[in-house]
Amino acid sequence: MRFSANLGFLYTDLSLPDAVKAAKDGGFDAVECHFPYDTPPEDLQAALDKTGLQMLALNTWPGHRDAGDFGLAALPDRAEEARAEIGRAVDFAAATGITFIHVMAGLTDGGHAAEDQFRANLDHACDLASAHGMTVLIEPINTRDVPGYHLSGTDHAEEILTALDRPELKIMFDCYHMQIMQGDLAASIERLLPMIGHIQIAAAHDRGEPDTGEIDYAWLMSHLERLGFDGYVGAEYKPRKTTVEGLGWLNRFRG
Structure with a gap:
């Protein structure tokens, strides 16, 4: 199993290029x-070239974060x-x-106007992504942490993928949120695997390192291998102490 470090949560005391090296x-x-977006692309590329790592994914900018925005794509106005x-x-x-673009939906009332806007913007994102061989991701996010997020379940995500029928569009399956x-x-x-573009992990319920909590990730990683999953698993968790102190799980899960 191959693992990707999500630098939104890991090595956050470092600049993005230095975080790549630390990963x-x-x-x-x-x-x-x-x-x-605050890092010049050439600086990031230099760090990727130096380490030989690939940067897999990024998010669309969520909007005015200080005002509570958590995405824009489903906001009709x-x-x-x-x-x-x-x-x-x-x-x-x-x-x-980068090959994956996670388009963040945002906080909505869940109505038809928001859904129509989300689907229209996803279709547009797929048009842009297809020119570069990229994949557009949508991520169901739990409503305990983010009340009002427009997309909170895999059934809804599956409906969107089926309706739009765009090969560029996949689900980002975050095990923490979906648990x-x-x-x-x-x-x-297992059911959604053909629709899944990327998988992420963190402990439930505290979103810490994935070696404690409700989810037996060691077993789940073996299950993914049995299913033939050949992508990367993204470590998108919030370290309980420092990133380095909490990395004991990595070699155990890989083995």
Whole structure:
């Protein structure tokens, strides 16, 4: 099994290029991030070239974070801003070899207007991504941590993928979020595997290192291998102490 360090939560005391190097030193096989836009793409690319790691994924900019924004793509009154941020994400990804673009939906009332806007913006994102061989991801996020997030379950994500029928569009299956929302992770992953583009892990319920808590990740990693999953598993957890102190799980899960 190959593991990717999510630099949105890991090695956050370092600049993004230095965090890439730290992830390599820590034994990770790849990296991913949330919002790399303050880092010049050439600086990030230099760090990736030096370490030989690939940056797998980034998120679209969520909007005005200080005002509580958590994504823009499903907000009918901010369609122009959402599309500009999708374009910026694709451009940054193209400059750094990133293959996954997570389009963040945002907080909505769950109504038809929000859903229609989300699907229209995803279709647009797929148009842009297809020109670069990229994959657009949508991630169901639990409503305990993010009340009102437009996409909170895999059934909804599956409906969107089926309706849009775009090969560029896949599900980002975050085990932490889906344990909270629906459980039965092994069966869900097995059923949805053709629709899943990326998988992420963290302990439930505290979102710490994935070696404690409700989910037996050592077993789940073996299950993924039995299913033939050949992608990377993203370590998107919040270290309980420091990133380095909490890395004991990595070699155990890989073995």
